[in-house]
Amino acid sequence: MAGGKSDGGSKAGIRAAVALTLFLLVGFALYVADEQSRYLWMKSLHVIAVISWMAGLFYMPRLFIYHTGAAVGSEASETFKVMERRLMTVIMWPAMVLSWVFGLWMAWFVFGFQGGWLHMKIAAVVLLTVAHVHQARSVRAFHNDERLHSERYWRLMNEVPTVLMIVIVVLVIVKPFG
Incomplete structure (x- = not known):
């Protein structure tokens, strides 16, 4: 606190930690829940996290x-x-972590880490993570x-997440390479 004002960044970080904890608790509850609906819930949480992460990856280069x-x-x-600090700490880091957690859960429990498309998707997500770390x-x-x-x-770096997103979506939907 400086001059009697609270640090919004600290509060934002606390809120992000609480949100991440709650999201992980929900994920754990779903993990132990009904097996038939678990996959759909985990996939939904994964998509929500990915959309949030991608929003940050698209917006941050514009701020830069x-x-x-x-x-x-x-x-x-x-x-x-x-703006940059809050976007990174409140949205992007938690969303990236959750994207990885729920994505790896599905890769392991649903797909058994099998399929060339899945290996290529994971490689593209690693590159997306590299872009994220570069932005951080x-x-x-x-x-x-x-x-x-x-x-x-x-302006050029703003296109990297877009290209990787296109590759990832095609790999997930079309599933080329078995």
């Missing part, structure tokens, strides 16, 4: 584009820092007033 154009120390720059490191760099990349770079 605008942040790159803002003067260091300006009100706009400081606002972008808060960039949030820290921007927080330290470091501008490591240009607006053009972030």
